[in-house]
Amino acid sequence: MRRLYVFDTTLRDGEQSLGITLNVHEKIEIANQLVKLGVDVIEAGFPASSPGDLESVRTLARELKGVIVCGLSRAVEYDIDCCAESLREAEYPRIHTGIAVSPVHMEQKLKLSPDQVVEAAVAAVKHAKKYVSDVEFYAEDAFRSELPFLARVLEQVIAAGATVVNIPDTVGYATPWEYAEMVKYVKNHVSNIDKAVVSIHCHNDLGMATANSVAGIMAGAGQVEGTINGIGERAGNTSLEEVVMAIYTQRSRYGIETGVNTREISATSRLVSRITGVPVPAHKAIVGGNAFMHASGIHQDGVLKERTTYEIINPEVVGVPKNRIVLSARSGRHAFRHRLEELGYYPEQENLETLYQSFLQLADQKGEVFDQDLHALMGDSVSEGSNININNISVTTAGASRATATVTLELDGNMTTDAACGNGPVDAVIRAIDRLVGEPVTLEDYTLQSVSRGKEALGEATVKVRCADGVLVVGRGISTDVIEASARAYINALVKVKRMAEGINRPAYAAIADEVSVFTNL
Numbered sequence: 001m002r003r004l005y006v007f008d009t010t011l012r013d014g015e016q017s018l019g020i021t022l023n024v025h026e027k028i029e030i031a032n033q034l035v036k037l038g039v040d041v042i043e044a045g046f047p048a049s050s051p052g053d054l055e056s057v058r059t060l061a062r063e064l065k066g067v068i069v070c071g072l073s074r075a076v077e078y079d080i081d082c083c084a085e086s087l088r089e090a091e092y093p094r095i096h097t098g099i100a101v102s103p104v105h106m107e108q109k110l111k112l113s114p115d116q117v118v119e120a121a122v123a124a125v126k127h128a129k130k131y132v133s134d135v136e137f138y139a140e141d142a143f144r145s146e147l148p149f150l151a152r153v154l155e156q157v158i159a160a161g162a163t164v165v166n167i168p169d170t171v172g173y174a175t176p177w178e179y180a181e182m183v184k185y186v187k188n189h190v191s192n193i194d195k196a197v198v199s200i201h202c203h204n205d206l207g208m209a210t211a212n213s214v215a216g217i218m219a220g221a222g223q224v225e226g227t228i229n230g231i232g233e234r235a236g237n238t239s240l241e242e243v244v245m246a247i248y249t250q251r252s253r254y255g256i257e258t259g260v261n262t263r264e265i266s267a268t269s270r271l272v273s274r275i276t277g278v279p280v281p282a283h284k285a286i287v288g289g290n291a292f293m294h295a296s297g298i299h300q301d302g303v304l305k306e307r308t309t310y311e312i313i314n315p316e317v318v319g320v321p322k323n324r325i326v327l328s329a330r331s332g333r334h335a336f337r338h339r340l341e342e343l344g345y346y347p348e349q350e351n352l353e354t355l356y357q358s359f360l361q362l363a364d365q366k367g368e369v370f371d372q373d374l375h376a377l378m379g380d381s382v383s384e385g386s387n388i389n390i391n392n393i394s395v396t397t398a399g400a401s402r403a404t405a406t407v408t409l410e411l412d413g414n415m416t417t418d419a420a421c422g423n424g425p426v427d428a429v430i431r432a433i434d435r436l437v438g439e440p441v442t443l444e445d446y447t448l449q450s451v452s453r454g455k456e457a458l459g460e461a462t463v464k465v466r467c468a469d470g471v472l473v474v475g476r477g478i479s480t481d482v483i484e485a486s487a488r489a490y491i492n493a494l495v496k497v498k499r500m501a502e503g504i505n506r507p508a509y510a511a512i513a514d515e516v517s518v519f520t521n522l
């Protein structure tokens with residue numbers, strides 16, 4: 001078996017997704033799960049980009065054990081110095097530096113000649129080598145470069161000490177056979193290629209990132225880069241879970257293995273989705289809610305007779321339990337806890353009763369409670385430890401866009417009611433809550449999605465509110481009633497803002513005036 005190295009860049013390229021900013025607590029939570037997942041390299045950030053990111057990378061470098069921690073830089077001494085500084089305490093540090101090599105990038109963006117690019121690339125690798133032995137070089141936009149020039153750059157950076165050479169399809173332009181050809185070209189035309197690992201890094205602009213990555217691996221790449229759930233710049237990166245499972249399901253034919261513990265895939269996907277606020281589409285390969293569901297009679301019949309008729313992956317292999325017990329209001333605490341444990345949740349005994357009562361309320365409303373409902377239930381900390389509870393909400397609407405809401409909240413044990421008008425029911429409810437709670441925040445974003453199936457499916461609302469000091473706070477709320485879910489999300493955010501003001505769980509760098517950070521886990 002050939003060992004393929006798995007390089008996770010959820011915390012760097014994944015964080016480049018529009019609307020995602022991860023603070024150090026969130027990065028640590030994801031990184032710890034990535035270690036459990038068994039990736040070989042964690043790209044923790046771009047330390048030169050901000051003091052906050054440098055501190056995040058430094059914290060991850062200090063705390064993560066048994067994994068390579070990597071920082072990204074341009075081929076610029078200052079960036080490399082920032083990487084080196086942030087990685088000083090890492091057990092296995094790696095500096096990832098590089099420069100673009102395609103004609104359009106060199107001429108139009110860098111405004112450098114090819115010779116100057118080679119010079120900058122070699123100088124960057126030599127500078128990084130002063131700090132660490134493990135230096136990865138990326139040839140940005142390699143797929144659109146002229147291959148003889150690409151080979152020349154790679155030969156020289158390997159001679160300068162690069163241990164890994166990354167040949168990305170930066171703009172997601174490749175097709176699988178062409179990308180494989182590029183990998184083969186590099187393997188055959190770079191004279192010292194045996195001294196470095198060839199790494200591949202694909203983007204999904206044409207929906208081919210996974211296919212291109214698998215083709216690159218088959219052509220001889222030794223490391224694959226990607227993100228959990230495929231998040232990343234523009235249309236995203238290669239989904240690591242897809243590549244890992246493609247390699248796993250074909251392992252006897254391909255003869256390739258990774259160090260990934262596939263049973264952690266589902267939990268990792270959910271965590272990344274929860275923390276980033278980016279939902280996973282139901283039909284998404286491997287980690288989508290429907291990925292192991294069989295809806296039509298012929299398929300159900302086939303699967304009941306022999307699972308492999310319509311299932312190429314046993315769901316348990318990626319950490320999705322087989323749903324043997326139907327949970328309803330008639331289920332007891334044992335069944336409830338058993339199912340939670342199958343899904344990877346181990347609530348403390350003292351919290352179980354509260355959770356069970358919430359479960360019963362939900363089951364009364366819904367009949368059958370699905371796994372997605374339980375995930376939502378476990379992620380919903382709306383009023384946990386909060387001094388704000390919703391007592392009643394009533395809304396009347398007049399026409400398409402006018403609504404009046406009357407909201408009664410229990411605030412620090414006292415019942416209080418107020419009403420407000422708004423452009424719609426959610427707007428009216430939020431305005432009424434503002435009048436009652438009086439926290440000076442601005443609502444910046446609001447999304448609503450269904451988290452389970454059926455007529456009584458749970459709605460999950462996510463809000464982003466900006467506090468007076470510029471910090472962005474995320475709130476989530478779930479309910480079978482979407483107006484209530486919205487109110488719960490907003491109150492969840494207000495509770496977090498209040499806790500931050502009291503100094504609870506506030507990261508040190510949140511005090512930096514122009515730093516924008518998103519809190520989801522206070």
Ligand SMILES: CC(=O)SCCNC(=O)CCNC(=O)[C@H](O)C(C)(C)COP(=O)(O)OP(=O)(O)OC[C@H]1O[C@@H](n2cnc3c(N)ncnc32)[C@H](O)[C@@H]1OP(=O)(O)O
Nearest residue numbers: 046048049050073074075076098099100109110140170233
């Ligand atoms: C393909 C990728 O995903 S690369 C990673 C993308 N990630 C990021 O951009 C991280 C966030 N970025 C940042 O915080 C900032 O852009 C910084 C700190 C990196 C740079 O900020 P600034 O110094 O203000 O430069 P700005 O971003 O406006 O422009 C980029 C400059 O770097 C140059 N540059 C871009 N890539 C490279 C490189 N790999 N090596 C050397 N120079 C580069 C550009 O040509 C431009 O130079 P110019 O100012 O001489 O025209």
Ligand SMILES: CC(C)C(=O)C(=O)O
Nearest residue numbers: 138140141168170201
């Ligand atoms: C920095 C490099 C590796 C990158 O993200 C790309 O080229 O897409």
